[in-house]
Amino acid sequence: MTYAGLTWDHPRGHDALAASAGDLVHWDVQPLEGFESHPIAELCDRYDLVVLDHPHLGEAVGADCLRPLDDLFTPQELARWATDSIGPTMRSYAMDGRQWALPLDAATQVAATRTDLAGEAPTTWDEVHDLAYRAPVALALAGPHAFLTFASVAVALGEEPATDPDELISPETGLAVLDLMAAVDALAPPETRTLNPIGLLELMARTDRLAHCPLVYGYVTYADRLVFTDAPSVAPGGRPGSTLGGTGLALSARCTPSAALLDHVRWLMSPAAQRDFLPRHSGQPSARAAWADPAIVAADFYRRTTATCELAWVRPRHAGYIGFQTAASAAVRAALAGEADHSEALDRMRVLYRASRTPEERRA
Template sequence: MGKIRLKGMTWDHRRAVDPLLAARDMFTRRHPEIEVIWHSRPLSGFEFTPVDVLAETYDLIILDHPFMGRVANSGCLLPLGSSLALHDGDFVGPSLATYRMAGEIWSVPVDAACQVAVSRPDLMARLGGHVPRDWQQLLRLGHEARQRGLWLAIGLKGVHSLMTFFTLMANLGRPCAIDPAEPLFEAGAAREALGLMRALLAYCPPQALDWNSIALHDQMSLRDDLVFCPAVYCYATYAEADHPHPLRFHDFPGPQGPRGSTIGGTGLGVSARSAHPGAALAYARFAAELDTQLLFAHHHGQPARRAAWEDAAINDRFGGCYRDTRATMDQCWIRPRYDGYLAFQEAGGDLIESHLRGDMAEAALLDRLSELHAAA
């Protein structure tokens, strides 16, 4: 008999692709009868392509947790709780909880991330090297940066505007609703969060509204005028030594400290339509193991296992990223995951971006966001 061939889909960045390719030999030694072939798609596809569509073609899918409501309703993925020994305490922050819906676990956490701060150490040194711990200190840093011809930074293109809004709302202690039957926000808190975003933008270049998370990291690594970003989904690989200017990561400097960051990361799901469910589950089990995730980390990956975040060699490789953002990760907020939420996420991010560009009044924005949430 020939080999079993599994097709997998991930997203197109070395943080996502390289760990999976590096682990291939390790998996093949254990399961020589199974071959896994990985494909990738852009970040925008990862954020919005429906998982039930991907499940028609791929056996293994790297996905984002806001799809869980749709997954649970459609049954497009296999539930994993009865097949794999998965425990919340083995994963950092609420990583596993993000994939739990309707009493089942639908994905294995293979990558952990949330919105944290990132800096250029060489540029920070020009400003005294003090890392801001809250929003007031952040704005003072922005003032000092502009006096030296430097900028703060943020990536607020589309959905990333919404994520930063979510993070600030949760940090203020008044998180947005995760149930569409409830009002999306308390209006006073929403106005406060938007005001904090506008205050930050006064110290950022205009291009900040054109950047997603990857572009933000790229620009901070390449340009010589972007000193500090308070909130972006962490890409720890940009702290590795092979970058022209390795970045450093820090806890989120929210108005109330590091709490409330909107969790991201990725999970590995198994298609319910796979012709080889046993082989696909074997790979999911392999991907959940600590040794596998340690290997991921040493090939530009961003592990979700708690022990990997605490590993000294991994922290050395990534400039202390995991150690220095752990408080934020452990106090994360989980955004909505109901079936229909992704339509709100896409439209809501564009609306907040439009407001920040000056094209929509605050009152009109809040009304429209509330309407979209209720309709979802």
């Protein structure tokens, strides 16, 4: 039997899965944005395996379209993968006491630099702002990334967003974040404001029009052209503010997995696959041991960004979160463009967050 799988259309998301699947899984691809434009239940109706991002869990669990992995793997296996996975990657796919996906791929927002244009990568937000006067610096603001950048700066300032189900962030921190973002964005090349992370990295790698991005999802496939380092903190030695990304491997409710399929999933999470096969096929492993292995392909990429991945913030995963993330990003962009003052934009984001949660979730 051949199973149908859906992943994202980048070598990091596709190549290792396709190369290892043989006749067991046929992998289709779609853009990352496709996972937001197509309801997860619709995708799970068509595919047995789905590579997804953790904020989609609430929608998926609410639609009852995923198979809980604790029904398929032993507690010992799940505990081992949780211990072995870097940062919060494994727990980001746990919800309501069940494990819904495995962290096949680990990524978080880190800094990317053309050191020939910018010199040594800045480590604090003050240094980022100073660099922006001397070299082209840009924030990631397209699509959902405006809010993700907002959240990461808040973490660096000392407040994780959404720790209260009824409150996104304190007014003091929220305004400080928007002020900091506006100061950096005011100096950014205008063409960067519509680029997603891959577009920003492409611009940086192929032209001299962008020298530094302080928060962009790390792609090991660019490590031969760009220097990746930990996300900036507010003060030297402080927490690098970053929002966890990466992808997880889930089985849809329609899937009746064979022993061969479950063994293949086990192999994808194994040290042999994580430390050797995935990196050799453009993958970005989730195993902490792979990130610490000096022999791994592009070892400097992992070594220089490990601290950020270990401390990354995990986004909310309630069913209304994706819609909130989209609307909140528009509010951030409006504030930076001068279309709304910062207090007005922040108030809108806080209202949107409360509206994204059901009364039951807000009381939880």
